[in-house]
Each structure stands twice: as structure tokens, then as C-alpha cells.
Amino acid sequence: MSSLLQNQVAIITGAGRGIGAATAHLFAAQGASVVVSDRDAEPTEEVVQEIRSAGGIAMGVPGDVTDPAFPDTLIKATMAEYGALHILVNNAGYTWDGMLHKMSDKQWEAMLAVHNTAPFRLVRAASPHMRDAAKKELATGQVPPPRCIINVSSTSGLHGNVGQLNYATAKMGMVGFTKTVAKEWGAFGIRCNAVAFGYIETRLTQAKESGETIAVDGEEIPLGVPSHLHDMVKMMIPLGRTGTVEEAAGSILLLASPFAGYINGHTLEVTGGMGI
């Protein structure tokens, strides 16, 4: 175990699989007490058990971040178990692709709900334990511990992407969200940054034909990209390959670590050089 995040408590949403799970493992290996949260209870528990088996500290709080009551539940459970909150990673998300002219209101609103409204409610619910806690510490002459928020965005947001009007709009929304929190909470020493991933190997970027879906309101939404694009994408990436979840998690750790102590309001593109 290393100690970049020693004595820090981190909530990671969407941590049951993919980038969130890899981030939970990496944060725990760096000494953080990790709150693993995902809408799917089974993978949430698996990640918790894996972290504990490796000697790390973790608890699971399964739930849907788009449920208006869940952010409070998640923050309360974290405070009850660990008594503090230093890092919040807004990672939970998915894609619900379609061309603009065929996109339903439900499809549009689902992307804003999971990528914008849920992080807003979570940061607001965390405010007493992050912003207000730092304010009190500063008022009493204490040096606040490091605190930060990291939002997971996408190059689809920064550059647009065919078939992803809803997702691109929401992921670009996270950039404005990030900059605003950085400006509002910077005075309390709380940093807020975003990572915009390109192609990281998860079920969101595998060939659509492999048939992965996510259930939303009883509807099975297909995940992935069409296989011809999946095969072509490597040609657009200067590094010549897609990224791993471990590499994605590394970039989130970088922004959470003391090495990023003066980085605030930034959106880090993690793409292997795609789109430069």
C-alpha cells in the first residue's frame, strides 16, 4: 500500500464496474477509505470484498444516483461510517445514443439526470461536510485537510459526437459545473476538476453487437459503439490503442493527489492524444 490518499475518505459513484471500480481499487491501495456506490448492488459488494481482501478499507452504498433521495442517503452513510468526506468522484453514467431527429424527451432527460442533476445533488448534499467544514476550520485558524471533487466527463462533450446529442450536452455541462464549483469552493481550499475520457475499454466502448444493455425504467438500453467504429477508432488515437480502466483510474488519482494541489477548475483530456 502507498499513501497518496492516507486518512482520506472518498466516495466514488458508478464504482461497481469499469472506470469507477478501478478507481475504487486504486484509491484504496493509496490508503483512502473508499465508499463504493453503484446502482447494481451485487458488483458493488464484489468490489468492496476485493478491496478488503487486498487489505484496504471500503464500504458499499448501493443506489441509483438519479433517485432524488439517494444523495443524502449516500452522504449520511459515509459520515456515519467514516465521520468525514474528502474526495467525491462523480463517475456514474451511461450512454443512450440516438440521432437528434429521432431522440425522445426521455432519452434526452435521462442523460441530464445522471450526468448533471445527480452530481449537483451530491455536491449539494456533501456541502456541510466539505465546504462548511472547511469554512469552520479556516475560521478557527486550522489548516483544512485536502478536499476535492472530480467529475467524469467525455471527449464527446468537449468535441461533440454523432448520435450523442444528449450525452455530449450533459458531459459538456459537467465542464461548466466543474469550473463553477472550483470558483465557489476554491476559497475553502476545495478543488474541483474534471477528466474527459476518450476510448477506455469498458462496456460503454465495446462493440454494440456484443449485446450489453442497461435497464432504465424497465427499458433495456443498448450500450457500446457500432463494431465498424470500434475497429476504426484506434486509427484516430496517436498512441494507437484504447485506454485501460487502470489508466483511467490513474488520471483520477492524479487529480485527487497532492501533486494536483494547485490544479483547480481544469478538464483533463485522457485520450491517448485523440482529437488534439
Ligand SMILES: NC(=O)c1ccc[n+]([C@@H]2O[C@H](COP(=O)([O-])OP(=O)(O)OC[C@H]3O[C@@H](n4cnc5c(N)ncnc54)[C@H](O)[C@@H]3O)[C@@H](O)[C@H]2O)c1
Ligand atoms: N469508457 C469510456 O471510454 C468513457 C469515455 C468517456 C466518459 N466515460 C464516462 O466514464 C464513466 C464510467 O463509465 P464506464 O465506461 O466505466 O462504464 P461502466 O458501464 O463500465 O460503469 C459505469 C457504472 O455506473 C453505474 N451507473 C450507471 N447509472 C447509474 C446510476 N443512475 N446510479 C448509480 N450508478 C449508475 C453502472 O451500474 C456502472 O457500474 C461514465 O460517466 C461514462 O460516461 C467513459
